[in-house]
Amino acid sequence: xxxxxxxxxxxxxxxxxxxxxxxxxxxxxxxxxxxxxxxxxxxxxxxxxxxxxxxxxxxxxxxxxxxxxxxxxxxxxxxxxxxxxxxxxxxxxxxxxxxxxxxxxxxxxxxxxxxxxxxxxxxxxxxxxxxxxxxxxxxxxxxxxxxxxxxxxxxxxxxxxxxxxxxxxxxxxxxxxxxxxxxxxxxxxxxxxxxxxxxxxxxxxxxxxxxxxxxxxxxxxxxxxxxxxxxxxxxxxxxxxxxxxxxxxxxxxxxxxxxxxxxxxxxxxxxxxxxxxxxxxxxxxxxxxxxxxxxxxxxxxxxxxxxxxxxxxxxxxxxxxxxxxxxxxxxxxxxxxxxxxxxxxxxxxxxxxxxxxxxxxxxxxxxxxxxxxxxxxxxxxxxxxxxxxxxxxxxxxxxxxxxxxxxxxxxxxxxx
Amino acid sequence: xxxxxxxxxxxxxxxxxxxxxxxxxxxxxxxxxxxxxxxxxxxxxxxxxxxxxxxxxxxxxxxxxxxxxxxxxxxxxxxxxxxxxxxxxxxxxxxxxxxxxxxxxxxxxxxxxxxxxxxxxxxxxxxxxxxxxxxxxxxxxxxxxxxxxxxxxxxxxxxxxxxxxxxxxxxxxxxxxxxxxxxxxxxxxxxxxxxxxxxxxxxxxxxxxxxxxxxxxxxxxxxxxxxxxxxxxxxxxxxxxxxxxxxxxxxxxxxxxxxxxxxxxxxxxxxxxxxxxxxxxxxxxxxxxxxxxxxxxxxxxxxxxxxxxxxxxxxxxxxxxxxxxxxxxxxxxxxxxxxxxxxxxxxxxxxxxxxxxxxxxxxxxxxxxxxxxxxxxxxxxxxxxxxxxxxxxxxxxxxxxxxxxxxxxxxxxxxx
Numbered sequence: 048x049x050x051x052x053x054x055x056x057x058x059x060x061x062x063x064x065x066x067x068x069x070x071x072x073x074x075x076x077x078x079x080x081x082x083x084x085x086x087x088x089x090x091x092x093x094x095x096x097x098x099x100x101x102x103x104x105x106x107x108x109x110x111x112x113x114x115x116x117x118x119x120x121x122x123x124x125x126x127x128x129x130x131x132x133x134x135x136x137x138x139x140x141x142x143x144x145x146x147x148x149x150x151x152x153x154x155x156x157x158x159x160x161x162x163x164x165x166x167x168x169x170x171x172x173x174x175x176x177x178x179x180x181x182x183x184x185x186x187x188x189x190x191x192x193x194x195x196x197x198x199x200x201x202x203x204x205x206x207x208x209x210x211x212x213x214x215x216x217x218x219x220x221x222x223x224x225x226x227x228x229x230x231x232x233x234x235x236x237x238x239x240x241x242x243x244x245x246x247x248x249x250x251x252x253x254x255x256x257x258x259x260x261x262x263x264x265x266x267x268x269x270x271x272x273x274x275x276x277x278x279x280x281x282x283x284x285x286x287x288x289x290x291x292x293x294x295x296x297x298x299x300x301x302x303x304x305x306x307x308x309x310x311x312x313x314x315x316x317x318x319x320x321x322x323x324x325x326x327x328x329x330x331x332x333x334x335x336x337x338x339x340x341x342x343x344x345x346x347x348x349x350x351x352x353x354x355x356x357x358x359x360x361x362x363x364x365x366x367x368x369x370x371x372x373x374x375x376x377x378x379x380x381x382x383x384x385x386x387x388x389x390x391x392x393x394x395x396x397x398x399x400x401x402x403x404x405x406x407x408x409x410x411x412x413x414x415x416x417x418x419x420x421x422x423x424x425x426x427x428x429x430x431x432x433x434x435x436x437x438x439x440x441x442x443x444x445x446x447x448x449x450x451x452x453x454x455x456x457x458x459x460x461x462x463x
Numbered sequence: 464x465x466x467x468x469x470x471x472x473x474x475x476x477x478x479x480x481x482x483x484x485x486x487x488x489x490x491x492x493x494x495x496x497x498x499x500x501x502x503x504x505x506x507x508x509x510x511x512x513x514x515x516x517x518x519x520x521x522x523x524x525x526x527x528x529x530x531x532x533x534x535x536x537x538x539x540x541x542x543x544x545x546x547x548x549x550x551x552x553x554x555x556x557x558x559x560x561x562x563x564x565x566x567x568x569x570x571x572x573x574x575x576x577x578x579x580x581x582x583x584x585x586x587x588x589x590x591x592x593x594x595x596x597x598x599x600x601x602x603x604x605x606x607x608x609x610x611x612x613x614x615x616x617x618x619x620x621x622x623x624x625x626x627x628x629x630x631x632x633x634x635x636x637x638x639x640x641x642x643x644x645x646x647x648x649x650x651x652x653x654x655x656x657x658x659x660x661x662x663x664x665x666x667x668x669x670x671x672x673x674x675x676x677x678x679x680x681x682x683x684x685x686x687x688x689x690x691x692x693x694x695x696x697x698x699x700x701x702x703x704x705x706x707x708x709x710x711x712x713x714x715x716x717x718x719x720x721x722x723x724x725x726x727x728x729x730x731x732x733x734x735x736x737x738x739x740x741x742x743x744x745x746x747x748x749x750x751x752x753x754x755x756x757x758x759x760x761x762x763x764x765x766x767x768x769x770x771x772x773x774x775x776x777x778x779x780x781x782x783x784x785x786x787x788x789x790x791x792x793x794x795x796x797x798x799x800x801x802x803x804x805x806x807x808x809x810x811x812x813x814x815x816x817x818x819x820x821x822x823x824x825x826x827x828x829x830x831x832x833x834x835x836x837x838x839x840x841x842x843x844x845x846x847x848x849x850x851x852x853x854x855x856x857x858x859x860x861x862x863x864x865x866x867x868x869x870x871x872x873x874x875x876x877x878x879x
Contacts, residue, residue: 111553123549133539
């Protein structure tokens with residue numbers, strides 16, 4: 048590569064919802080290229096499927112098979128991005144811009160052999176660099192990958208963000224801009240909490256926690272990749288391209304005093320969660336491990352976990368949270384193995400939400416947790432599970448209490 | 464491969480128009496497998512895109528770009544088949560059948576580097592045979608191919624028929640059944656000519672002529688492939704799977720008397736044609752070649768050609784027919800080069816039709832041509848161009864006269 052700066056731009060499904068919006072996206076790209084200026088750029092664009100395309104395809108697949116084969120489903124879903132990349136490339140070419148579309152198999156985004164939530168294991172950066180010599184804009188399909196055997200995989204929720212960060216790392220891009228339909232990253236969901244503030248700059252770690260805990264801006268896997276390869280990320284609004292949005296980077300350097308690195312950076316809510324409890328598991332070593340392994344073998348990610356021991360009975364109840372979409376499979380797996388260790392029942396609770404407080408400096412402020420719990424109690428909000436780490440405080444509450452709980456949390460540290 | 468018989472089954476767009484029809488197709492495949500019987504089969508299915516999907520995608524592409532880049536368009540259109548193969552594979556798997564879908568890049572259907580009407584140059588039969596060991600049914604995307612560089616191509620009109628014949632040749636299939644929405648091949652279009660008869664058996668050569676001349680049953684390129692590799696073809700009705708349809712093979716062996724090898728096998732009409740005339744081309748050697756080369760360079764196939772010489776003026780008018788979809792490009796090409804040899808004008812006539820009489824024994828029956836011309840004259844039908852070969856007699860007439868002309872032709876040799 049020569050010294051031309053290369054930016055990665057990612058546009059989600061709402062940004063390419065219809066042909067009018069694809070035209071708008073093409074105009075943003077054209078402006079970013081600065082053709083003819085001294086500062087002319089190369090651009091690698093990652094796009095998601097148009098609007099509800101993925102949901103529509105998924106619905107077709109589920110109509111054909113109640114528990115659809117994941118390899119076939121991934122191949123089906125990947126057509127959504129193939130349609131949006133070709134339409135965007137056609138629109139760019141119509142504007143006289145040298146552009147070319149690439150599916151994941153075409154450009155070489157290799158993943159492990161797992162369907163519906165594969166991890167990227169390798170990217171053919173030679174292909175990318177060669178294509179960037181020949182074209183000003185590469186339009187690459189987000190969300191998808193390919194195995195060494197040529198099977199198409201998908202990366203799961205937030206997959207296009209992951210594609211964008213991985214490509215930015217592979218070509219050592221100047222910046223990776225995630226264009227979405229909000230102005231950037233807020234201290235809480237501005238639709239729920241009107242006092243929520245836009246963050247100008249935030250660290251990878253904080254965003255990872257916010258995303259993991261339900262803030263819908265960026266998938267944590269994507270931000271983890273960005274952190275690992277030091278990709279400078281920005282979250283920007285497709286419909287206000289002149290706004291700077293939120294910068295995500297390594298955070299304040301030593302000795303550097305950056306006003307925005309508050310002790311607490313935001314509140315996140317995740318309603319797409321379910322609780323599962325396995326009742327009366329004998330208190331013997333290895334059983335919890337067996338259960339977790341069985342879930343891992345089915346690619347089910349469990350999050351919070353709580354073990355409640357009844358000393359007199361010698362039994363444990365093991366409770367954990369999973370994503371709602373994994374609930375049915377989780378129950379199937381557990382029902383199949385529960386007899387092996389004479390657990391008596393598997394109970395699910397779908398009506399829950401995780402409400403979390405995130406901040407790089409949370410560890411140093413033990414008073415905040417006390418404040419939050421007291422405020423929850425006063426508001427009659429029952430806390431079902433609690434988890435804390437250096438950077439977060441998460442409470443599982445009833446779904447109906449989620450918004451109220453997030454408001455209480457946000458006001459508990461608000462400057463106003 | 465072991466001795467298990469393998470059949471290739473091809474289903475067109477109307478056969479997989481919606482999920483109900485995909486279910487019906489899956490049931491045909493299940494019945495054809497004869498699972499558990501001594502005669503158990505392996506099946507390779509080729510499917511087109513569902514219903515009007517290709518037209519819908521094409522419309523999207525054209526909305527993005529007035530003259531869309533063909534590489535991008537092929538990648539866009541190929542998603543149609545990728546959707547139908549995965550949905551059919553999901554449906555088969557739901558029925559407990561071991562099935563797997565393959566796009567052209569996945570299974571290895573290689574074409575030349577031409578977009579929108581590429582020719583297949585190689586098929587990875589090792590891939591196919593390996594997949595046939597592991598699965599009872601392979602569901603392969605029709606109409607598409609891939610270049611050695613990984614670019615997706617499409618095979619043009621009738622592309623899925625070509626895919627089916629090429630795959631049948633590659634795995635030396637027992638039979639290649641083309642399932643469609645008619646009972647088989649008729650002596651003429653039964654919607655126009657009520658006396659049209661279903662043919663039980665017909666030769667490759669006759670079908671190639673019928674298809675080339677506008678009969679919509681099978682693309683000539685597909686039948687040519689079948690003839691070259693001696694693939695036994697059958698045309699059958701998806702909605703009457705118990706019917707035998709029409710067998711297409713090499714025709715009567717020497718000494719074999721087969722009733723159905725009449726001297727004349729049918730009438731074909733092609734209304735998707737246009738005439739183009741280049742006026743006043745100087746009568747110098749090489750100019751016709753230059754014109755034809757310019758068209759070939761743009762992948763425009765010309766069909767009938769006529770040169771009318773004006774001895775006194777020393778000028779030719781060159782007239783030829785092209786497919787309607789190639790007309791705009793043909794005019795563009797000719798306008799660009801006409802100055803090079805001082806032709807005065809390029810004139811197009813879109814309102815034409817080719818009406819053809821096809822028969823293996825046409826050559827021996829010169830009387831038939833005379834009968835046809837006389838009958839056309841009596842009916843007031845003006846013949847614009849005429850072409851004959853050993854197996855056909857083609858007349859170009861006005862579009863409005865097409866149906867009348869085909870009826871007259873059909874009755875001129877009808878046995879009744």
